[in-house]
Amino acid sequence: MAHRPTTVRFLASSALSLLGNSVAGVVLPLVLxxxxxxALAAGTLALVCAVPQMLAGLLGGALLDRLNRRNVSIVSDFVSAASIALMPVADAVWGLSFGWFVVLGLLGAVGDIPGMTARDTLLPAVTKRDGVDLQQFLGVSQSLESLVTIVGPALAAFLIGFGGDINALWVTAILSCSAALVTATLPREVGAVADRASAPASFGAAADDVTETVVAPAASPLRSIADAARSSLVDGVRVLFKNDAVLRASTLLTFGVVMVMGSFQGLVLPVHFTETGHPEQLGYVLSALSAGMLAGSLGYAALAPRARKRAWYVASLAGMAAGVAVMGTLPSFPVLIAGAIVMGVTAGPASALLGYFAFDRIPAERRGSALGTQNALLLAAAPIAMFATSVVVSAAGTAVAGLVLVGVWLLVTAGALVAKSMRKLDFLDGGEPANAADLAREPDAS
Known part of the structure; x- marks a missing residue:
């Protein structure tokens, strides 16, 4: 294995981790x-865990700009495996209560969130080591992720039928451990952190921002949690939102995708299928969604260098809106499958394209804090959206909640299509804002 390309081992580790998360994503809502x-318990659990998850993301982002990112990924996967393995143990010994879900959910956040950010920060270094084109690799990576998430729900359905819902979580724990072991085979140097003080300022940072970054005293992993989280948040927010209009707009769009689709997959669909007495159908719908994403991602990987980014962007958003509109009405099972496929086919290119903007435009030496902040904010926003959805489900029913999410997504789509900063995606050059002249006059134009 030592002579295989680094990218292959990175993809294998990512696939194992994602497969475990895919199984858990189907099993955990049903167990809860x-x-x-x-249904309100699921939303409440997400909300209770939101702040600790955000702090874990911010601290993880700070440490990833100070510690070896490969090592953080390994430790995180082992912690994540432990949090999942303890669920069937607690269920057998004491019985799983809401309190246990909170405790183990928080432990899982300590592993999942920094681990997810660590994997993101490693990706550009891995492609650079093997001389692989970043944009095409993101398309291949998205395709593999889609393939894995087709297998995951189907595997979850099989495991639930074979050994029960709670025992299926053992497989998730094993897969997380396997991901850590594969990551350990990556060269240590791909996780090394560049010297921030010697790195050039990026994408038009203001002079006072550069000064603050350069003269700040060397940070230590032993600094207090609050100070590390604050430092990571300030730096990450500056990178994501202050100076680059394209990065700002794509980050906000990512927020919309995660909040709406997270509420669909984590609450509305599980409750719907539980109410109809066919919980196993959840796995089939999620597999159809992933199959569509696989097809869309493969198309993007093959055609991305030859097609206009703006065309991908518009087509993806329009298709996703159509898919969400169908799924949100909670139609008959065959129509729901069709809506999931449409959603997946168009979401695949969108996911890869948004990932490309992030990896291409965030400086390597600040990637840990920026992606850690992004993941932390997403993991705070998504539970809030999920809790709000659970309130609607409890008060007005699942059907109304689905329609509300459709309306929210249409608003997100409209805003993303008219954003000034996203109109010149085919003229991006060297990480500079596409509309630098406009930004000089209208810093908040996005």
Missing amino acids: LARTGD
Whole structure:
């Protein structure tokens, strides 16, 4: 294995981790609903864990700009495996209560969130080591992720039928451990952090920003959690939102995708299928969504260098809106499958394109804090959206909640299509804002 390309081992590790998360993504909502019998409990759990998850993301982002990112990924996967393995243990010994879901959910956040950010920060270094084109690799990576998430729900359905919902979580724990072991085979140097003080300022940072970054005293991993989180948040927000209009707009769009689709997959669809008495159908719908993403991602990987970014952007957003509109009405099972496929086919290119903007435009030496901040904010926003959706489900029913999410997504789509900063995607050059002249006059134009 030592002579295989680094990118192959990175993809294998990512696939193992994602497969475990895909199985858990189907099993955990069903376990929670089975143990509590309350849709509001799922939203409440997400909200309770939101702040600790955000702090874990911010601290992880700060440490990833100071510690070896490969090592952080390894430790994170082992912690994540432990949090999942303890669920069937707690269920067998004491019985899983809401409190146990909170405790183990928080432990999982300590592993999942920094680990997710560590994997993101490693990706550009891995492609650079093997001389692989970043944009095409993101298309291949998205295709592999889609393939894995087709297998994951189907595997979850099989495991639930074979050994019960709670026992299926053992497989998730094993897969997380395997991901850590494969990551350990990556060269240590791909996780090394560049010297921030010697790195050039990027994408038009203001002079006072550059000064603050250069003269700040060397940070230590032993600094307090609050100070590390604050430093990571300030730096990450500056990178994501202050100076680059394209990065700002794509980040906000990512927020919309995660909040709406997270509420669909984590609450509306599980409750819908539980109410109809066919919980196994959740896995089939998620597999159809992933199959569509695989097809869309393969098309993007093959055609991305020859097609206009703006065309991909518009077509993806329009298709995703159509897919969400179908899924949100909670139609008959075959129509729901069709809507999931449409959603997936068009979401695949969108996901790869948004990932490309992030990796291409965030400086390598600040990638840990920026992506850590992004992931932390996403993991705070998504539970808030999920809790709000659970309130709507409890008060007005699943059907109304689905329609509300459709309306929210249409607003997100309209805003993304008219954003000034996203109109010149085919003229991006060297990481500079596409509309630098406009930004000089209208810093908040996005």
